[in-house]
Amino acid sequence: MMTAIQQPSLAARVTVEFLGTFFLLLTISMVVSQGQEMATNAPLAIGVVLLSLVYAGGPISGAHYNPAVTICLCLTGRSRWCDAIPYFMAQIIGAMSAALLAMSFQEESANMVDPEATVGFVAEAIWTFLLVFVILQVTSARQKNNQWFGMAIGMTVAGGAWALGPTSGAVFNPAVWSGLALEGKLPWDHWWLYVFAPITGGLVAVGFNMVTSLTTKHHSD
Template sequence: MKKLFAEFFGTFWLVFGGCGSAIFASQIAPSSGGQLGILLVGVALAFGLTVLTMAYAVGHISGGHFNPAVSFGLLAGGRFTAKDLIPYIAAQCLGAVASAGALYMILSGSGTPDFSAPGAFASNFYGDAVYFGKSYSMQAAFLAEFLLTAFFLIIIMGATDRFAEGKFAGIAIGLALTLIHLISIPITNTSVNPARSLSQAVFAGEHAMSQLWLFWAAPILGAVFGGLTYRLLLQTHTAVPAGE
């Protein structure tokens, strides 16, 4: 149960910190007033910091997945057991939805939220010109989410490998998630995490829910690919020398 609570709170923090920064702080005042908020770079950093901080806070308890795709990827990579997969995903989704509920309650304190636009409430999207007047097709969004999640798993497995310097794993993983968001916020609002996508779609409504399938399928498939790639092509099987 401690592992599941760790996954619940870790995913809660990821959504609250990452999506919360996008909702409340990404543009706190008109640019004409000289106050730009934290913008894309700040939101990307916020997502990375949530994973970094929780990796050190509870990672030693549950492994610090906070993401159904990561759980699938680690299973494919031989770092996770199948019997724990469904409980972990349930805990992650519950934590994410609970966090989104808290964000919704806070946002409602300033009036009735309007979630009519694509990407509202930090939800994920494809095929809509949300940033810079550009839209990306379903195929482009799928490929971006697939590749970014695959590399995320390669980084996670490499950083936590028994031959790696484990004390810095949380930093590498947190910075990887920051980089992922810097690349893909303009494309899809960045998922690479089905629980994070689910939580925002539940409150954002029909448009986000209709596109949610992609933000489960692409990250999970990408994670499995990344986990298998590391396991079969990169992981060393050399015996650990005596005394190490």
């Protein structure tokens, strides 16, 4: 009897490889740019984020995030050669996109009306995107009854605090911002940043989750 097996589509797999490599390189770039004071914690920050990315993307693409890993998995039959080129492209584009974003975080531009607010908004939005994306992935039906979803979510927040704390405060949560603002630890006049950036990032994550949830049917006897 022939049965149909639902598997993640190529679009879903390539999207996950892009996102995983993007956030891996963004984390590396941001923690390294913080200088000697971050040097001790940099490997831990990078490892924490990578662990979350593997948890989130593993069931979809295999969570390669590395062309060398893709080649080795193809050679051992654990990945298909027909996926290699799309994976390579997603990984390289993801890394280059993250590098450009990291450079914009680290350099002030005379063309910006308010560089700190603009960079802060992007930082809060981009990491809230990752947080919501990880939550949606590790709590999805394909990963039902797993025992580690809380660890993946917590590590995503921890990695964000290491990577973007000096840039925006690494809040990722309008409710947390309100408390910190009341304590005088964050400015009230940037309320729009800490309210709308997380909401924007979260909504974009929902859209990406719809793509990574796409499946194709494979028939087996």
